[in-house]
Amino acid sequence: MAGQVHAEISAAPTGFAGELTGRFALVTGAGRGIGEAVVAALAGRGARVLATDLDADTVEKVAAQYDGGRVTARPLDVTDAAAVEALVEDTESAHGPLDIAVNVAGILRSAPAIDLSDEDWAATFAVNTNGVFHVCRSVARRMSARGAGSIVTVASNAAGIPRAGMSAYAASKAATAMFTKCLGLEVAAQGVRCNTVCPGSTLTDMQRGMWEESGADIEAARRSVIAGDLGAHRTGIPLGRIADPADIAEAVAFLASDRARHITLHDLYVDGGATLRG
Ligand SMILES: NC(=O)c1ccc[n+]([C@@H]2O[C@H](COP(=O)([O-])OP(=O)(O)OC[C@H]3O[C@@H](n4cnc5c(N)ncnc54)[C@H](O)[C@@H]3O)[C@@H](O)[C@H]2O)c1
Numbered sequence: 001m002a003g004q005v006h007a008e009i010s011a012a013p014t015g016f017a018g019e020l021t022g023r024f025a026l027v028t029g030a031g032r033g034i035g036e037a038v039v040a041a042l043a044g045r046g047a048r049v050l051a052t053d054l055d056a057d058t059v060e061k062v063a064a065q066y067d068g069g070r071v072t073a074r075p076l077d078v079t080d081a082a083a084v085e086a087l088v089e090d091t092e093s094a095h096g097p098l099d100i101a102v103n104v105a106g107i108l109r110s111a112p113a114i115d116l117s118d119e120d121w122a123a124t125f126a127v128n129t130n131g132v133f134h135v136c137r138s139v140a141r142r143m144s145a146r147g148a149g150s151i152v153t154v155a156s157n158a159a160g161i162p163r164a165g166m167s168a169y170a171a172s173k174a175a176t177a178m179f180t181k182c183l184g185l186e187v188a189a190q191g192v193r194c195n196t197v198c199p200g201s202t203l204t205d206m207q208r209g210m211w212e213e214s215g216a217d218i219e220a221a222r223r224s225v226i227a228g229d230l231g232a233h234r235t236g237i238p239l240g241r242i243a244d245p246a247d248i249a250e251a252v253a254f255l256a257s258d259r260a261r262h263i264t265l266h267d268l269y270v271d272g273g274a275t276l277r278g
Contacts, residue, residue: 200271
């Protein structure tokens with residue numbers, strides 16, 4: 001089974017069109033990859049989406065694919081707490097309350113722990129952990145005052161299993177996953193749900209960048225991720241494929257929706273079984 005490459009799925013199955021009609025969602029890191037797929041999944045279910053990214057051009061291009069102002073784009077650096085608060089305040093004043101917030105923005109600096117620079121460590125936590133804190137604090141304050149809301153944080157399966165060469169990234173994601181749970185505990189009584197989606201290897205620029213950095217042939221690297229590498233203490237992917245961004249977005253859309261109305265403080269691993277959690 002491991003090593004077998006299944007056909008790529010370009011879009012995950014839908015069938016829930018309209019289930020988010022009337023909802024308004026904020027998505028960070030929406031300019032490409034998983035964030036872009038989350039915008040498609042939420043807008044495809046009828047939500048209005050505020051798509052944000054550090055890279056203003058890419059997120060403008062994402063929004064331009066949708067008609068009728070369903071998706072609007074704004075530049076946002078999640079490391080800037082004041083900018084996050086101002087954007088949430090201005091958005092809610094102009095366009096109404098946010099019902100859903102999805103933290104997707106993230107960066108990966110891979111290196112052995114003993115070679116990581118202070119800047120690698122700080123930059124990783126600034127985006128992956130502090131950024132999630134900034135967004136959650138701004139939206140959860142308002143959602144809990146209104147008595148409803150759903151927050152989904154995209155962490156990583158590296159939050160739950162040690163990975164060589166990924167210590168800063170894995171630590172930042174473990175911190176963000178636990179932060180999301182603690183927040184969820186605090187705001188549950190106010191009707192706000194907080195969940196985490198933990199993707200495994202997913203075919204995006206982040207994954208391709210990691211393969212390119214290692215100097216490996218892309219197809220060989222892809223097969224090696226699927227097959228696993230016991231020398232690196234890494235099991236393969238039991239389902240035999242690298243995730244498509246739409247696979248992750250489907251899980252996010254489910255947790256954001258009322259179908260998950262009794263689910264909070266949950267970590268949903270979407271990694272083809274790679275961390276053997278079932
Ligand atoms: N691709 C994978 O294999 C994988 C696996 C597990 C988890 N993840 C996580 O999923 C999320 C999305 O990953 P991806 O593969 O789509 O990555 P990606 O690099 O393709 O896209 C990340 C996006 O985040 C944006 N971003 C970076 N810094 C930002 C900042 N300071 N403020 C706002 N936006 C910022 C980038 O501009 C980019 O558009 C990340 O949090 C990542 O850690 C990815």
